[in-house]
Amino acid sequence: MKKFVLLFACFSTILSHSQKVNEIKVDAFDLIVTKSLEVSYEKILNEDNSIGLSVFVPISEAQEVTDYSRLRFSSTLFYRVFFSEKHAKGFFVEGFGMFNSKDNETQTYNHSIDRFEYENTKDFALGISIGGKWVTKRGFTAEMSIGVGRNLFANENNDFRSDEENLVTRGGISIGKRF
Numbered sequence: 001m002k003k004f005v006l007l008f009a010c011f012s013t014i015l016s017h018s019q020k021v022n023e024i025k026v027d028a029f030d031l032i033v034t035k036s037l038e039v040s041y042e043k044i045l046n047e048d049n050s051i052g053l054s055v056f057v058p059i060s061e062a063q064e065v066t067d068y069s070r071l072r073f074s075s076t077l078f079y080r081v082f083f084s085e086k087h088a089k090g091f092f093v094e095g096f097g098m099f100n101s102k103d104n105e106t107q108t109y110n111h112s113i114d115r116f117e118y119e120n121t122k123d124f125a126l127g128i129s130i131g132g133k134w135v136t137k138r139g140f141t142a143e144m145s146i147g148v149g150r151n152l153f154a155n156e157n158n159d160f161r162s163d164e165e166n167l168v169t170r171g172g173i174s175i176g177k178r179f
Contacts, residue, residue, distance in 0.1 A: 021045075023052075023141055025176030035060035036071075038172065042080075047087045050080045072120065074100040076170065078129075094129040098149060100168055123151035125168045139178040146171035 027038035037059050042052035056074040076098040084090025101122045127149020134142045147170040154166040 020139075020179060023176050023178045025141060025143065025174040027172040027174045029172040029174075030056070034058070038174075040174065040176070044088045044178075048082050050082070050088055052078050052080070054078065070103040071168075072101045072103060074098050074168075082133075089133055089135050091132050092130070092145075094131065094145065094147065096127050096129060096147065096149065096170060098125045098127065098168055098170065099123075100125060100151070102165075102168075121154075123153050125149035125151045127168065127170060129170050131171070135178055141174070141176045141178055143174045143176070144172075145174075 021044040023040075023042040023044070025040045025042070027040070030036045030038045035058065036056060038054060038056040040052055040054040042050050044050045054074075054076040056071065056076070058072060076096050078094050078096040080092045080094045082088050082090055082092045099122070101120060103120055127147055129145050129147025131143060131145025131147075149168045149170065151166045151168060
């Protein structure tokens with residue numbers, strides 16, 4: 001929670017020194033489907049490029065165990081290139097770097113009893129996403145995106161996670177405000 005407050009304070013400082021080139025978004029898909037909160041800040045650099053930061057945290061500990069819901073925290077820095085004649089709208093391609101903390105399943109065998117445990121691992125992933133962004137005249141935004149990345153340090157320290165566990169996903173359906 002302290003990390004979230006610190007990031008919010010940083011965003012507030014950045015926002016107070018800029019004009020109409022900022023966006024704050026909430027991923028509605030994560031909120032509804034995975035009971036998680038993903039908040040993003042995006043800075044429009046020019047009509048074709050933007051950079052941003054996204055923070056993901058679960059808000060419910062009683063999540064159903066799926067690959068996606070085992071993600072316990074992520075902080076993602078992204079860079080986008082827009083392919084439209086409109087100012088930072090339309091189709092985009094995104095490159096991202098993601099610090100993530102995830103619970104990985106491990107299986108132990110002890111006298112005919114299989115036991116599954118979860119071990120928290122931290123890693124850094126690089127990946128790519130595609131998506132689309134729509135902006136109203138009043139500055140409200142809607143965005144859909146999907147992407148995938150791979151953890152870079154997964155096999156250090158004799159950590160033998162499967163290839164599927166080394167993948168990270170990014171995407172969703174976000175709503176927000178440009179100002």
